[in-house]
Amino acid sequence: MPEVTFLEALRQGLWEEMERDDRVFMLGEDIGAYGGAFKVTDGFQKKFGEARVIDTPISEAAIVGAAAGAAHMGMRPVAEMQFIDFISCAYDMLTNYVATARYRAGLSTPIVVRGPCGGYVRGGPFHSQNPEAAFFHTPGLKIVYPSTARDAKGLIKASIRDEDPVIYLEHKWLYRRIKETLPEGEEILTPIGEARLAREGQDLSIITYGATVWKALEAADQLAKEDGLSVEIVDLRTLLPLDDAAIMATVKKTNKVLIVHEDTRTGGLAGEIAARINEQAFEWLDGPIARVTAHDVPLPYAPTLEDFVLPQSEDIVKAARWLAKY
Amino acid sequence: MPSHSVPDTRPETPALPAELERPQLLELYRYLRLTRTLEERLVALYRQSKVIGGLFRSLGQEGESVGSAYALERGRHRDVLSPLIRNLGSMLVMGAKPIEILRQYMAKAESPTHGRELNLHFNDLERGYLGQISHLGDMVPVMAGITLTFKMRGEPRVGLVYVGDGATSTGAFHEGLNFAAVQRCPLVVIGEFNHWAYTTPSEKQFVVKDLAEKAKGYGVHAVTVDGNDVIAVHTATKHAVERARRGKGVHFIEVKTYRRKGHAEHDDQSYQPKDEIERWARDNDPVDRFIKQLVENGWAEESELADIDRAAKEEIDQATDACVNEPLPPPETALPGVYAHPAAAERLWVRGL
Numbered sequence: 001m002p003e004v005t006f007l008e009a010l011r012q013g014l015w016e017e018m019e020r021d022d023r024v025f026m027l028g029e030d031i032g033a034y035g036g037a038f039k040v041t042d043g044f045q046k047k048f049g050e051a052r053v054i055d056t057p058i059s060e061a062a063i064v065g066a067a068a069g070a071a072h073m074g075m076r077p078v079a080e081m082q083f084i085d086f087i088s089c090a091y092d093m094l095t096n097y098v099a100t101a102r103y104r105a106g107l108s109t110p111i112v113v114r115g116p117c118g119g120y121v122r123g124g125p126f127h128s129q130n131p132e133a134a135f136f137h138t139p140g141l142k143i144v145y146p147s148t149a150r151d152a153k154g155l156i157k158a159s160i161r162d163e164d165p166v167i168y169l170e171h172k173w174l175y176r177r178i179k180e181t182l183p184e185g186e187e188i189l190t191p192i193g194e195a196r197l198a199r200e201g202q203d204l205s206i207i208t209y210g211a212t213v214w215k216a217l218e219a220a221d222q223l224a225k226e227d228g229l230s231v232e233i234v235d236l237r238t239l240l241p242l243d244d245a246a247i248m249a250t251v252k253k254t255n256k257v258l259i260v261h262e263d264t265r266t267g268g269l270a271g272e273i274a275a276r277i278n279e280q281a282f283e284w285l286d287g288p289i290a291r292v293t294a295h296d297v298p299l300p301y302a303p304t305l306e307d308f309v310l311p312q313s314e315d316i317v318k319a320a321r322w323l324a325k326y
Numbered sequence: 327m328p329s330h331s332v333p334d335t336r337p338e339t340p341a342l343p344a345e346l347e348r349p350q351l352l353e354l355y356r357y358l359r360l361t362r363t364l365e366e367r368l369v370a371l372y373r374q375s376k377v378i379g380g381l382f383r384s385l386g387q388e389g390e391s392v393g394s395a396y397a398l399e400r401g402r403h404r405d406v407l408s409p410l411i412r413n414l415g416s417m418l419v420m421g422a423k424p425i426e427i428l429r430q431y432m433a434k435a436e437s438p439t440h441g442r443e444l445n446l447h448f449n450d451l452e453r454g455y456l457g458q459i460s461h462l463g464d465m466v467p468v469m470a471g472i473t474l475t476f477k478m479r480g481e482p483r484v485g486l487v488y489v490g491d492g493a494t495s496t497g498a499f500h501e502g503l504n505f506a507a508v509q510r511c512p513l514v515v516i517g518e519f520n521h522w523a524y525t526t527p528s529e530k531q532f533v534v535k536d537l538a539e540k541a542k543g544y545g546v547h548a549v550t551v552d553g554n555d556v557i558a559v560h561t562a563t564k565h566a567v568e569r570a571r572r573g574k575g576v577h578f579i580e581v582k583t584y585r586r587k588g589h590a591e592h593d594d595q596s597y598q599p600k601d602e603i604e605r606w607a608r609d610n611d612p613v614d615r616f617i618k619q620l621v622e623n624g625w626a627e628e629s630e631l632a633d634i635d636r637a638a639k640e641e642i643d644q645a646t647d648a649c650v651n652e653p654l655p656p657p658e659t660a661l662p663g664v665y666a667h668p669a670a671a672e673r674l675w676v677r678g679l
Contacts, residue, residue, distance in 0.1 A: 025478070051478055052478075054509070056505065056508075057501070057504055057505055057508055059467075059501035059502075059504065059505055061464075061467060061497060061498050061501045061502075062467040062470060062498070062501035062502050062504070062505035063505075064467070065464060065466075065467025065468045065470065065471060065498065065501075065502060066467050066468070066470045066471030066474055066502075066505060067471060068467075068468050068471060069467070069468040069469060069470060069471025069472040069473075069474070069475070070471040070472065070474055070475045070478075071471075072451060072456070072468075072471075072472060073451075073471075073472055073475040073476075074475075075475055075478075077471075092461055092464065092498070093464065093467065093498070096459055096460075096461050096464070097459055097461070097464050097468065100459070102663060102664065102665065102666070103442060103663050103664050104439060104442045104443040104447070105439060105442075105443065105447070105448060105449050105457060106439075106663070107449065107451075107456075108666070139664045139671065140664050140665065142665070162666075163665075163666035163667070164665045164666055164667075241668070279675075
């Protein structure tokens with residue numbers, strides 16, 4: 001069985017769904033003839049035709065709006081944002097039109113809006129963003145954010161099959177860095193709304209998602225080796241809805257929680273997770289809930305600046321040591 | 327204030343207009359009358375505080391709503407239109423019932439949205455209408471997607487979307503129109519030039535004289551018609567709908583009309599020149615003009631029209647009586663239906679104390 005990259009796993013998931021269900025189609029900028037800025041949809045137009053793999057104008061609002069209209073009519077559109085930073089151009093469509101459609105009008109809008117997100121790649125302020133917090137606040141949307149090749153595939157397939165609109169965030173730093181052997185002939189579907197235990201431990205829990213799952217794993221190795229600390233890591237995988245059960249289970253097990261995300265701190269998901277732990281597991285805590293996040297600045301370009309702004313493994317190590325001693 | 331001239335496109339010959347026989351002309355008249363009578367009833371209910379929120383009138387614009395929608399194929403899973411708050415007439419043409427409109431405005435539990443949304447913001451895709459959201463221009467991309475689906479499936483169906491002159495300033499309008507044009511979607515866009523976007527006159531929205539010029543900029547076939555001439559609007563829309571159905575892509579019809587009431591019922595129109603409103607009411611009311619056409623050309627007897635008026639009033643009376651005392655939705659019904667799964671949002675913990 002060959003190893004596949006995160007990107008190839010995502011590609012496989014999209015391909016399988018396009019083959020399985022002819023209601024599935026894709027639309028986005030440069031996705032067809034060229035195969036996408038990162039080649040996620042390379043070869044799709046050749047196989048499935050121009051009608052199902054549509055190169056669009058640079059019009060994110062129209063891409064999402066048209067996807068919504070098609071979804072109302074029973075289609076299963078997958079809209080690509082060339083970089084997820086541009087999803088803000090479709091913010092109105094997603095939050096006002098799409099997210100409210102079922103509630104206000106009984107309209108089913110099963111769309112997937114996917115695209116490359118995240119930093120650590122010297123992309124600067126407009127090719128590195130993590131937009132989850134902007135949409136996390138909107139009832140009616142779902143947000144998934146895989147960190148492994150298996151979940152990249154399993155979550156894209158589950159997102160396409162979901163009855164509700166899903167924002168699928170794919171970290172470009174993981175695209176070709178993460179490899180995994182996936183079983184052939186077995187359908188991989190990752191249920192939306194379920195977190196994953198990325199590492200089992202006893203002393204302290206790290207709750208995280210996306211690229212920082214891997215930063216946390218590095219940190220956990222170092223902490224095990226140098227400090228003898230046993231760190232548990234929960235990979236959320238779905239951000240909306242949050243898997244409260246998995247979060248509370250790890251809190252009750254280790255009694256110390258560090259929340260790590262690549263997004264900036266203020267108004268980031270860590271705040272909501274901390275609030276839920278406070279509401280549901282306050283008496284299980286043996287220390288304050290700690291956060292490691294990006295600094296509250298737009299993401300700068302120069303490697304020295306970007307590395308300083310984003311959370312690194314050593315930041316996680318330091319925070320974990322501080323918390324362990326508390 | 328600039329004065330807006332009234333285009334004169336009244337037919338000169340009494341021959342029946344193309345594709346409209348006497349029963350259709352009378353039906354058009356019925357929808358016009360039903361729209362106006364229903365809105366007048368809503369005004370009464372508004373003044374009795376039975377309408378919960380704002381009330382939006384289409385007075386003076388009924389002709390273009392009814393005339394354009396009447397050009398579509400109606401029935402289960404046929405053509406689809408997306409109306410604005412001033413397109414009540416178009417929804418009635420597509421099969422929306424007066425009682426549904428009344429219940430919506432009064433936020434009744436039995437309203438199409440069960441009290442979740444306002445006024446004409448509701449839909450029935452089987453009957454062929456998709457209610458707007460308040461963010462103007464947004465329905466153009468959505469209707470581009472609906473008509474893209476017709477094209478992808480090879481269904482001979484057409485979509486129609488209304489935009490106001492003010493909404494042609496939004497990005498969504500431009501993105502959606504261009505997207506639909508590039509994809510050759512079977513979409514007809516009705517651009518309603520009613521001269522006022524809330525308090526802002528059209529000359530503060532754009533510099534072009536005609537909205538059609540904007541559409542032409544996207545390579546879209548565009549015409550301008552007298553929006554208060556029901557037959558002219560219908561004829562132009564019919565032509566556009568047929569071309570769109572034959573795969574000729576997006577068509578834009580600008581209808582010149584005038585918003586004779588305020589943005590909503592609370593609005594005193596202090597910013598609109600009084601003589602302008604009076605002139606449009608006196609010389610260019612779409613219902614008056616249509617009656618004149620029907621009677622002078624011998625297409626209808628005045629007594630027939632009086633019968634239609636009476637029937638419309640009775641229908642609205644019955645609908646009002648049937649729903650005016652209905653209950654509002656029970657509070658707890660606010661929680662279900664945000665997602666397919668989970669079925670309902672979590673209840674606030676403090677309510678359980």
